[in-house]
Amino acid sequence: MLTRLAGGRVIDPANNRDAVGDIYLRDGRIVAAPQGGEADETYDVSGMIVMAGAIDIHSHIAGSNENMGRLLLPEQRYADAPAHPGHSPQPRGAWSSDETGCLYAAMGFTTVVEPAVLPHHALQTHLELADIPIIDKATLTVLGNDDFLLDLLRRRESTEALREYVAWALTTSRGLGIKVINAGGAEAFKQNVRSFSLDDEVPHYGVSSRAIVKALQRAVQDLALPHPLHVHCNNLGLAGNVETAIATIAAAEGLPLHLAHLQFYSYGKEGKRSFSSAAARLAEAVNAAKSVTVDVGQVMFGPTVTISCDVLRQFNARAHARPRKWVIFDGDANGAGIVPYEYRSKDFYNAVQWAAGLELFLLTNDPWRVFFTTDHPNGAPFTSYPDILALLMSRELRAEWIAMMPKEAIEVTTLPAITREYTLPEVATMTRAAPARLFGLKDRGHLGIGALADVAVYAPDRDSAKMFRAAALVFKNGELVVRDGAVLRKTIGRALTASPPGERAIERRMRDYYEGRYGLSPDFLAVPPGAIGQPDPFELVPCRS
Amino acid sequence: MQDAVAEAAKLLGASRMPVIAGLGTDVAGARAAISLAQKLRGAIDHMHSAALLRDLDVMREGGMMITTPNEARLRADLLLLVGPGLNEAWADLDTRLLARRDDRAPRRIVWLCPGHAGDAARAQAAMSIIGDSPADLPTMLAELRARCAGRPVTAQDAQALNALAIELRQARFGVAVWSADALDQLTLDMLCGLVRDLNASTRFSGLPLAPADNAAGVQQVSGWMTGFPLRTGFCRGYAEHDPWRFDAVRLVESGEADCAVWISGYRATSPSWSRDVPLILLAPAPSNPPRVAEVTFAVGRPGIEHDSVAYLPTTGTLAVLNARASADVISVAAAIERIAAALPTEPPC
Numbered sequence: 001m002l003t004r005l006a007g008g009r010v011i012d013p014a015n016n017r018d019a020v021g022d023i024y025l026r027d028g029r030i031v032a033a034p035q036g037g038e039a040d041e042t043y044d045v046s047g048m049i050v051m052a053g054a055i056d057i058h059s060h061i062a063g064s065n066e067n068m069g070r071l072l073l074p075e076q077r078y079a080d081a082p083a084h085p086g087h088s089p090q091p092r093g094a095w096s097s098d099e100t101g102c103l104y105a106a107m108g109f110t111t112v113v114e115p116a117v118l119p120h121h122a123l124q125t126h127l128e129l130a131d132i133p134i135i136d137k138a139t140l141t142v143l144g145n146d147d148f149l150l151d152l153l154r155r156r157e158s159t160e161a162l163r164e165y166v167a168w169a170l171t172t173s174r175g176l177g178i179k180v181i182n183a184g185g186a187e188a189f190k191q192n193v194r195s196f197s198l199d200d201e202v203p204h205y206g207v208s209s210r211a212i213v214k215a216l217q218r219a220v221q222d223l224a225l226p227h228p229l230h231v232h233c234n235n236l237g238l239a240g241n242v243e244t245a246i247a248t249i250a251a252a253e254g255l256p257l258h259l260a261h262l263q264f265y266s267y268g269k270e271g272k273r274s275f276s277s278a279a280a281r282l283a284e285a286v287n288a289a290k291s292v293t294v295d296v297g298q299v300m301f302g303p304t305v306t307i308s309c310d311v312l313r314q315f316n317a318r319a320h321a322r323p324r325k326w327v328i329f330d331g332d333a334n335g336a337g338i339v340p341y342e343y344r345s346k347d348f349y350n351a352v353q354w355a356a357g358l359e360l361f362l363l364t365n366d367p368w369r370v371f372f373t374t375d376h377p378n379g380a381p382f383t384s385y386p387d388i389l390a391l392l393m394s395r396e397l398r399a400e401w402i403a404m405m406p407k408e409a410i411e412v413t414t415l416p417a418i419t420r421e422y423t424l425p426e427v428a429t430m431t432r433a434a435p436a437r438l439f440g441l442k443d444r445g446h447l448g449i450g451a452l453a454d455v456a457v458y459a460p461d462r463d464s465a466k467m468f469r470a471a472a473l474v475f476k477n478g479e480l481v482v483r484d485g486a487v488l489r490k491t492i493g494r495a496l497t498a499s500p501p502g503e504r505a506i507e508r509r510m511r512d513y514y515e516g517r518y519g520l521s522p523d524f525l526a527v528p529p530g531a532i533g534q535p536d537p538f539e540l541v542p543c544r545s
Numbered sequence: 546m547q548d549a550v551a552e553a554a555k556l557l558g559a560s561r562m563p564v565i566a567g568l569g570t571d572v573a574g575a576r577a578a579i580s581l582a583q584k585l586r587g588a589i590d591h592m593h594s595a596a597l598l599r600d601l602d603v604m605r606e607g608g609m610m611i612t613t614p615n616e617a618r619l620r621a622d623l624l625l626l627v628g629p630g631l632n633e634a635w636a637d638l639d640t641r642l643l644a645r646r647d648d649r650a651p652r653r654i655v656w657l658c659p660g661h662a663g664d665a666a667r668a669q670a671a672m673s674i675i676g677d678s679p680a681d682l683p684t685m686l687a688e689l690r691a692r693c694a695g696r697p698v699t700a701q702d703a704q705a706l707n708a709l710a711i712e713l714r715q716a717r718f719g720v721a722v723w724s725a726d727a728l729d730q731l732t733l734d735m736l737c738g739l740v741r742d743l744n745a746s747t748r749f750s751g752l753p754l755a756p757a758d759n760a761a762g763v764q765q766v767s768g769w770m771t772g773f774p775l776r777t778g779f780c781r782g783y784a785e786h787d788p789w790r791f792d793a794v795r796l797v798e799s800g801e802a803d804c805a806v807w808i809s810g811y812r813a814t815s816p817s818w819s820r821d822v823p824l825i826l827l828a829p830a831p832s833n834p835p836r837v838a839e840v841t842f843a844v845g846r847p848g849i850e851h852d853s854v855a856y857l858p859t860t861g862t863l864a865v866l867n868a869r870a871s872a873d874v875i876s877v878a879a880a881i882e883r884i885a886a887a888l889p890t891e892p893p894c
Contacts (some may be wrong), residue, residue, distance in 0.1 A: 062863070064765070070768045070772050071768050071774055072605050073605070074772075074773055074774070077773075089783065090646070095771050096770055096772040097769045121856065124765065124862065126864065127572060127766075127769075128769045131576070131770060132767060147879055190616075190718060191717070191748070192622065192717065192718075192748045198788070325605060325606060326608040327604060327608055327611065328608075328611075328612075328744075329610075329611050330610075330611070330750050331613060331614040332613050332615050332616060361569075404573075519641070519858065524859075524860050524862065524865075526864075530852075531854050531865045533573055533576065
C-alpha cells in the first residue's frame, strides 16, 4: 500500500531538505514519488511540519533499577491526580512499560536508547523493553567496574584481550554500545572509598579511572562499534566538577567519545554559596573538541526519581532524598542508587542546574554534537521534553521563567544574556539526524528514499510545547500509530543490537572465569531471542566499516 | 482441553470481579496472568505477597541497602545471618554462601536467633550463634543498633552484643542475610536501619532472600507491566495498588471476588481462603487438589518440563532455565492465553 503525506513542510536536515513537499511510504519504508498513478491513501498535511521519528539517545526506561524505582515510589504515579468516577488518572511518573511506549510515541519519538544495562541483568532489561509498545529500543552495556576488566588492566594484558572481552560482553547482553559509569567508582565504593576522581586509582586493582576510560574508548574504537564509548564522568553533581568534565574532554585525545548528561558536570565554585554555573566555559570546551559529543541532561522542576548506576554518587546524595527514602544496591559490578528527588524552582541549586542546562544547549554551536536529553528520569521525566524545546526556541519564554527564579541563582549563570533561539531544522538535527549518525543507524533519523517509515507530523502552534506534546500523526514502520497525540494501535518494536563479527577465542576463558569466580556457568547471562516473548525481538546494526 | 478452556472463559466472562491469585509461575505465565487481569478488570495477588510486602514496605517507607548473592559470597568478610527460615528460603544457602572456601580471606559468620536452624549450624567452627529463640530477635536487634550507635544497653547478652557491635563496625564489607518470611516488619525495619547506620563509617549491605514460587520474579513483572507490585487491581480500568484491598484471601472471604484463578505452577498448593468461590486451577499433574475446582489445567513445571525465565536465587536476577525433562504439557502462559482468546469479546462493565 502506498501512503502519501501531502503538502507538509518537510524538515530533513540529513538530506539538506527544508521545503514544502510530499513524502511517500510503502512497506515500512520511505519511497520515491510514483511515476504516475495514485497513492492508496493520502493524508493532507499542508501547513504541518513533517520530520523523521525522533530518537532519544539516553533515557532510563527499563531494567531492574528502573523497576526498583517503580517499587520504591508507588505514590508517585497518581501523585496529584485524584481519581474521579469514570476518569482514569494520568500517571505522573513510574510509568509502566506500556505507558512508556505510548507517551513517547505521542510526542513523535520512535527510537529510544536505554543507557545503562548491567550485563548480569540484561535479560530483565530486554524483557521490559519488549513490553514497551510502538517504539524501537536499544541498550548500552555498562562496563568499567567489573572485576574481569579491572583485572585485565591490572595485569596489563593485550589490547586484543580487552577488545575480545568488550565484544563478548556487548554481544552477550545484546547491547548496541558500551557505557562506562564513574569508571572504577562503584568498585572503589565497595572498598569504602567515598570520593573518586579521574586520576584516582581503584584500590586493590591499582588502575586509575582515566585508564579504564581510555582502555574502553580504544576497544570500542578498534571494534568499530556503531556508537563511541558513552561516558558518565566522575564527580557528578559536585560544585567545581567542571574541571572533571574538561579533563575528561581532554582525555578524548581527538578520538570519538560521548559524554552523557553534561549539565550535571557544569558547576563552578563561584558566588556566595560556592556553587555556580560553569556551563559557558564547558560549552567552549565542547565547541573546541570536535571528536566529542555530549547530551545535556536538562533539569526541569517537579518531583522525579534519580536512578543511576553511579552508586557512589547516589550514596552521597541520599541525604537529599525527597521523600526521605532511597535504595543503594551494591551490584555484581556497577550497582545502582535510587534516590527520589524534587527539583524546585525556588531552590538556589536547582535553579542554577536548570539554567546551566539551557546554557549548554544554547552556547554549544553544533546541533550535530549536542543531544537532547533530561537523562530521564534524573533531570526530569521525558514527558517534559516539549516544554524544554519551547524554552530553547523562545528567548521570551526563557525570560518569563528566569523572572520566577531566585535572582541570586540566575546571577551565577550567563543565561539572561543569551539571545539564541533554536530553529526547527536545528531541533530536527538534534533530535533526529544527529542521533541516527551517533549510533550508526543509517535508515533512521531522516526521510530519504529507503529510510524506515518512522515519521512524525506536527501541527504548528505559537506554543511550541503544545505542538511537540501531541504529534498530529505518527507513523511507525509506515503504520499510523498516533493521531492528535492519541495512540491508535500498539505495534511491537524491536531492540537494536551490535555484535562485532568474527570468532571469539575468549568464550572459553569467560566460561572458566565465571566458573572460577562465581562457581557458575555464564549461561545465566544469556539473552536468547526465544526467551523474550516477542517474535524476532532483535535487529542487528552493522559495525562501522 | 478445549472444554476446559471454554468453561474457564465462560466463568471468567461472567465474573464481575475475578481475582488471579497464587501466581506461582514464570515470567511468561506472569505476563499472561497480568494481561488477563487487566482485560477482565480483576486483581492480582501472589501466594507469598505477605513476605514480599514486608520487605517492600520497609524499603518504600525508609529505604534499604542491598547487594547480590554473588557479592555476599565473594566480598563479605562478615555475614550476619538474621533469624530463622534462611535454609528454607534458599536451599543452596550452605553450599553457595556459608561453605568455607580455602582460596578466600577468613570470614566471620554470626547467626542471630536462628531457632532450630542453629542446631546444625552450631557444629560449624567458623559460626557464632547469639540468642536462640526468634522471639528475642526484635529486642536483640534494637540493642545491637543502639550499641553500634554508641549507646549503652543493659541486655542479657550485653557482652556478646558489645563484641558483635565492634565486629560489625570493623567489618570492611558486611552483609546481613534474612528471609522476610520469618521476620515481622518492625524487626526488618530495625535491621535495615542498622545496616544504614553502619555505612556512616564502613560498608555493609543486606541480602533479602526471596520467597519461593518465583515470587520475586512475578513482582518484577508486575512492576514493569503495571507500575506497581502485587496486590494490584484494575477494577476501575486502570492499575491501583492496595495491599489490603487486593489481598486475594480478603477479596474471596468478603465475597467481593466472585471467581478465582489459582496458579501454582511449581508445585500443587491450594488457596488459604475457606469460602467457596468458582475456581479455575492451574497446577502440575498429577495433583490431588483438596478443593474442588470448576476447571483444572494440568500444567508443566517451569524450568523442568518446559523452558522458562524466572528469578534465580543464586544470582538474584531473572534468567533462562531450560527444561530438564521436556514433557508434552501446557505451560501456565499457554493455558491462560487460550482462555483469554476464548473470552467473550465485549468488555466487562
